[in-house]
Amino acid sequence: MGKTIVVTGGAGFIGSNFVYYMLDKHPDYKIVCVDCLTYAGNLSTLKTALENPNFRFEKLNICDRAGVEKLFKEVKPDIVVNFAAESHVDRSIKTPGIFVDTNIKGTQTLMDLCRELEIPRFHQVSTDEVYGDLPLDRPDLFFTESTPIHASSPYSASKAGADLLVLAYHRTYQLPVTISRCSNNYGPYHFPEKLIPLMIINALHDQPLPVYGDGLNVRDWLYVEDHCKAIDLIIHDDRLGEVYNVGGHNEMANLDIVKLILKKLGKSEDLITFVADRKGHDRRYAIDPTKIKQQLGWFPETKFADGIEKTIDWYLSHEAWWQEIISGDYQNYYAKMYGGK
Numbered sequence: 219m220g221k222t223i224v225v226t227g228g229a230g231f232i233g234s235n236f237v238y239y240m241l242d243k244h245p246d247y248k249i250v251c252v253d254c255l256t257y258a259g260n261l262s263t264l265k266t267a268l269e270n271p272n273f274r275f276e277k278l279n280i281c282d283r284a285g286v287e288k289l290f291k292e293v294k295p296d297i298v299v300n301f302a303a304e305s306h307v308d309r310s311i312k313t314p315g316i317f318v319d320t321n322i323k324g325t326q327t328l329m330d331l332c333r334e335l336e337i338p339r340f341h342q343v344s345t346d347e348v349y350g351d352l353p354l355d356r357p358d359l360f361f362t363e364s365t366p367i368h369a370s371s372p373y374s375a376s377k378a379g380a381d382l383l384v385l386a387y388h389r390t391y392q393l394p395v396t397i398s399r400c401s402n403n404y405g406p407y408h409f410p411e412k413l414i415p416l417m418i419i420n421a422l423h424d425q426p427l428p429v430y431g432d433g434l435n436v437r438d439w440l441y442v443e444d445h446c447k448a449i450d451l452i453i454h455d456d457r458l459g460e461v462y463n464v465g466g467h468n469e470m471a472n473l474d475i476v477k478l479i480l481k482k483l484g485k486s487e488d489l490i491t492f493v494a495d496r497k498g499h500d501r502r503y504a505i506d507p508t509k510i511k512q513q514l515g516w517f518p519e520t521k522f523a524d525g526i527e528k529t530i531d532w533y534l535s536h537e538a539w540w541q542e543i544i545s546g547d548y549q550n551y552y553a554k555m556y557g558g559k
C-alpha cells in the first residue's frame with residue numbers, strides 16, 4: 219500500500235530533488251511538503267510537483283508546533299523526512315541564532331510530535347560537516363560513522379546538536395529514527411549562494427569568481443539524485459537508531475572545480491579572484507561510505523564528469539529560475555557578504 223511521507227524543507231535544494239525523486243519512484247505514495255519558504259525555499263521549484271495529485275504543499279515552519287500537529291493529525295504520515303534547515307555556513311557566521319532555532323529547535327518540535335502521535339519513522343538529513351574537517355596532508359583519513367562529532371561553524375554545530383538530540387530521542391524514548399550524513403551535493407535547484415551555482419552564474423555574467431583563501435580546500439561532491447536514492451533506501455529499511463554516511467569518494471579542491479566550470483563555459487581563468495578566507499574554514503571533507511554500501515547496497519551512480527555537465531546544462535536551460543532569485547534580495551546578500559572581501 220502507498221505510504222504518506224512528509225518532506226520538510228521540500229522547497230529547498232535537496233528537499234525538492236527528493237520530492238521529485240519520490241513522486242517518480244513511488245507513484246502510489248503521497249508526498250506532503252512542509253516548507254516555510256525562507257529566502258532559500260522557492261515555490262517555482264515545485265511547479266511541476268504541484269500539478270501531481272499525489273503531492274501537497276503546506277507553507278509551515280517546523281517550529282510551529284500547533285500548525286505541524288494539525289497537519290500530522292490530518293495526513294497521518296508513515297515517515298517524516300526532515301530536510302528543513304538553515305544550511306549556509308557563511309550566513310551562520312553572521313547570524314547564528316536562526317540556525318539554532320530552525321536546525322535544533324525545529325528538529326525537536328518534529329520529534330516531539332512524532333513521539334506523541336506515534337509516527338512510525340523519523341529520518342534526519344544531516345551533513346558530514348558534523349565531523350569537523352580533515353587535514354590536507356592525510357589523504358588516507360576519511361569520516362566514518364564513529365568519527366567523533368567535532369563541528370567548526372555555527373551551522374555545523376547546530377546540525378551536530380540536532381543529531382545528538384535525534385539519537386537521544388531514540389535511546390530515551392525509543393523514537394524510531396535514522397540519520398544520514400552526506401557530503402556536498404550538487405545538481406538542479408542548488409541555491410546560487412553555494413559554490414557551484416554561484417561560480418556558474420558569475421561566470422555567465424563575466425563577474426569575478428570569489429575563491430576563499432588559497433582555493434585548496436577539498437570537498438567530496440555527490441550528485442543530488444544519488445543522495446535521494448540513499449535516503450529512499452534508508453527509510454525503507456527496518457534498522458533503527460542507525461547513522462549512515464553518504465558520499466561518493468569524489469574529492470576535489472575548490473579551485474579545480476572553479477577552473478572546470480570556466481573551461482566548460484568557455485570563460486577565462488582571469489575571472490578567478492582570491493578573496494579573504496571564510497572564518498574557521500574547514501580544510502577537507504571526505505566520507506567513507508562503506509556502511510551504507512554493505513548494509514543497503516547503495517552506490518553513487520553519477521560520475522562527477524557527467525554530473526557537472528548535467529548541472530551546468532540545467533543552469534543554462536533554467537535561467538528564469540535563477541534570474542528570479544538573483545534579481546531580488548539576493549543582491550543585498552551578495553553586496554553584504556562579498557563587498558568587504
Ligand code: TDX
Pocket residue numbers: 305306307308344345346347401402403411412413414416428429430431435436437472496
Ligand atoms: O563564494 C564562495 N567561494 C568559495 O571559495 C563560496 C560560496 C564558497 N567557497 C568555498 C567554501 C567551501 O570550501 O567553496 C566550498 C564550498 O562552499 P559552500 O558551497 O558554501 O559549501 P560548504 O561550506 O562546503 O557546505 C555545504 O556542504 C555541506 C552546504 O552548504 C552545507 O549545507 C552542507 O551541510
